[in-house]
Amino acid sequence: xxxxxxxxxxLVRRRGQEARLxxxxxxGHSHVYWYRQLPEEGLKFMVYLQKENIIDESxxxxxxxxxxxxxxxxxxxxxQQVVRGDSAAYFxxxxxxxxxxxxxxxxxGEGSRLTVL
Amino acid sequence: xxxxxxxxxxxxxxxxxxxxxxxxxxxxxxxYFIWYKQxxxxxxxxxxxxxxxxxxxxxxxxxVLLNKTVKHLSxxxxxxxxxxxxxxxxxxxxxxxxxxxxxxGKGITLSVRP
Numbered sequence: 001x002x003x004x005x006x007x008x009x010x011l012v013r014r015r016g017q018e019a020r021l022x023x024x025x026x027x028g029h030s031h032v033y034w035y036r037q038l039p040e041e042g043l044k045f046m047v048y049l050q051k052e053n054i055i056d057e058s059x060x061x062x063x064x065x066x067x068x069x070x071x072x073x074x075x076x077x078x079x080q081q082v083v084r085g086d087s088a089a090y091f092x093x094x095x096x097x098x099x100x101x102x103x104x105x106x107x108x109g110e111g112s113r114l115t116v117l
Numbered sequence: 118x119x120x121x122x123x124x125x126x127x128x129x130x131x132x133x134x135x136x137x138x139x140x141x142x143x144x145x146x147x148x149y150f151i152w153y154k155q156x157x158x159x160x161x162x163x164x165x166x167x168x169x170x171x172x173x174x175x176x177x178x179x180x181v182l183l184n185k186t187v188k189h190l191s192x193x194x195x196x197x198x199x200x201x202x203x204x205x206x207x208x209x210x211x212x213x214x215x216x217x218x219x220x221x222g223k224g225i226t227l228s229v230r231p
Contacts, residue, residue: 004160035221042206042221043161056218091160104151104210104219108160 002027004109005074006092012115019079019086021112025094032075033106034067037089046090049075079114087116129228136194138225140207143188147209150183151219152192155204164192164205194227202229 005024013019025032031050035043036059045059049069060067064082069075079086090113093106130136142150148169153161167174167181167190174181180193190207204224211218 040224042223043219045218045220048218058218093160104149104166104208105163106161106219108162110158110160 004029004092004094004107006090006109006112008112009110010113010115012117013082014117015083016081019082019114021077021079021090021092021114022074023077023092023094023109024074025092026107029094029096029107031095031097032069033093033095034075034077035091035093035108037091037111039088043091046077082114082116084116087114089113126223127226127228129230130197131230132197132199134197136192136197136201136227138192138194138205138207138227140190140192140222141188142190142207142209142222144209144211144220145185145188147211147220149210150181150190151208151210152179152181152190153206153208153221154201155206155224157203161206166210197227197229199229199231202227 004026007022011019033048034046036046037043047060047067048056051069052071064080066078089111091108091111093108095106149166151166152164154164155161165176165179165181167183172183178195182191194201204226206221206224208219208221
C-alpha cells in the first residue's frame with residue numbers, strides 16, 4: 001500500500017525559472033494538501049484541493065504560485081519565476097474524505113526540496 | 118490571530134527516561150490538537166491527537182494532555198528510545214466549512230542519549 005508519493009525529491013532551479021512539484025495521494029484519498037517548510041520552521045499551510053477543485057488557497061502567495069488536482073493524474077504545485085525565498089521543502093499530504101476534518105490526521109509524503117540558486 | 122508555539126527548541130533525554138514536550142496554542146476555536154513527528158529528511162508522521170472536549174489521551178508509549186484553561190498541550194513519551202529522536206510538532210485543527218487546515222508550531226528537537 002503505497003504512501004503519498006512526491007517527486008522530484010530534490011529540485012534545483014535558477015532564479016526566474018519554473019518549478020513543478022508533483023504529488024500522488026494515497027490510494028483512496030481524494031483530498032490533497034500542500035504545506036511549505038522553511039529551515040528550522042514548522043509547516044505552513046498553502047492550499048487544500050479535492051479532485052478538480054481548489055477548496056482553500058488562503059496560504060498561497062497571490063502571485064507566481066498555483067496548484068491543481070486534475071481528475072486524472074497527480075496534484076501539481078507550480079511556482080513560476082522562482083526567487084531565492086522560494087527555497088524550502090514542500091510537503092504534500094492526503095486524507096480520505098472527512099477524516100482530516102474530524103481528527104487532523106494527514107498522511108504526508110517525504111517532501112520535495114527546492115533550492116533556488 | 119492564530120499561533121501555535123513551543124516553549125523550548127531542543128530537548129535532550131537519556132534513553133529509558135520519560136520525555137515531556139510542551140506546546141502553547143492561542144486559538145480557542147480549535148477542536149483537535151495533534152502531535153506529529155518528523156525524522157530527518159522525511160515527512161511528518163501522525164503520532165496522536167486529542168479532541169478539545171478531552172483532557173487526556175493515551176496511545177502506545179505516548180500520552181497527550183490538554184489544558185484548555187491555560188491553552189497548553191503536552192506530549193509525554195514513556196521509556197524514550199533512540200528511535201524517538203526527531204523533531205516534534207504540535208498542531209491544531211480549526212475546521213471552517215469544508216476546510217481542515219492545520220496550524221503547526223515551530224517544532225522541538227528531541228535528542229535521545231544512549
